[in-house]
Amino acid sequence: MAKILEIISASAGYNNEIVLKDINLEISDFDFVGVIGPNGGGKTTLLKLLLGDLKPIKGTVKYCSRTPKESLFGYLPQITSIDKRFPITVNEVVLSGLLGKKGVTGRYNKKDNQLAFDMLNRIGITELKDKAIGELSGGQLQRVFLSRALISHPRLLVLDEPNTFVDNKFEKELYELLKELNNEMAIIMVSHDLGTITSHVKTIACVNRTLHYHPSNRISTEQLAAYDCPIQIIAHGKIPHTILGKH
């Protein structure tokens, strides 16, 4: 499996305030990394760092493939950062996933529209094509943004809390879809919900100002404590001593 990118002893932050200190992470094709950690611990900062959106203050982020960045990543940001009243249609949002390939002056052609249609079809929301995003539910909106992230067939899918504001039905479908997608691409996913994440990811990154990589999806509360990664464990019924994947 080819390495996609490598973060080497990097520190990052905003306005001279360091959020992440001296972190290392490697992502290869077909990885599925779950990112967990407390609020304000730097999870989103980590994503911005690997997307190249934020330059490291110290250390480097090395891209190991020749794929241009816009085709390397599919990015699903936190839905809360989106203005739902913005005048834009679902189709326009999905097409923006091709923006990087088209360049600043490129026009969308028939082929692009077909790609968008196929994408919506795969996610199961073709009937929403011409709706304004303000008319959608939380789950529908997540599907739209997922379509936007996937339309460029990225090598690495970057998901920032895709399971917020959605119903259980969508969450279940989402994880099934991610499993299928993982056969085609690497995935890195931030989530609050450790109980669910461990059933689906392959490895875990605990992020709290620094990063501890855990090369398995089984993690114990002791290990979490050792990683200085206090997070809420959401589980149904008795909380098991070791959090295992739901198999």
Added chain:
Amino acid sequence: MLNTIANFFEYQFVTNAFAAALLISIAAAMVGTYIVAKRLVFLSGGITHASFGGIGIAYYIGINPIIGAAVFAVLAAFGVEALHQKMNVREDSAIGMLWSVGMAIGIFFIYLTPGYSPNLMTFLFGSILTVSSSDLILLLILNLVMVSFFVIFYKPILYLAFDSEFAKTQQIPVKIFSYILKGFLAITIVLSIRMVGIILLISMLTIPPTIANLFTKRFSNIIYISAIIGFVGSIGGLLISYNINVPSGATIIMVLVAIFAIAKLAKYIIVRTQLRST
């Protein structure tokens, strides 16, 4: 009435006013749609009022007030960002500061300027009938540049307004584009001051896109419809103000608000009928 209108057009200044109304409506539609969608209305209000400082200084040192206004508008547009990013002032507080400091500088220097400032009211409340041919040429150039820019770079403009974080991951030079758009905003504001004045200008930018947004959810359609609404509103306001002899700027804004009220009512009726038929 028809006779009055016919007489009305015999004057050069009336033809100029109509041309200015058309050009300002087009520029305001592009800039207005962007600021309404991206929620930069308060920033735009700040830039507008801050430009008064430039007008005051221009009077004091005896240069063209429009040049002073342009310098201050651009400084305010980027000053807000500098205060916010570099000096760690919260953005809305920074806008509020520049808003009133600009006005204060304007009042200060106009007071220091000896003699009477006859055109002062023109800048505060607008007077489209005083638009000169050179103003028109400037407006025409602004429109040509802006229309070409919006046509060529429509996609990056739309997506940077909608979700600049994502646009950045698609390798769009988000910073450069938003600087250029802020520059257009400042210049459009300055060239529109003549029409409705500093105090009323923000409505000229915001009311047309708000009306258009009632009927379409597409960014590009909002621009087209806003341009038409802006033009209809300004001409309507101009004719009414000429007939009953009241200031044109205020009348234009009132006509635009009336269009908004009618459009809102129409939308309500359309939605009700649709609900009933289904």
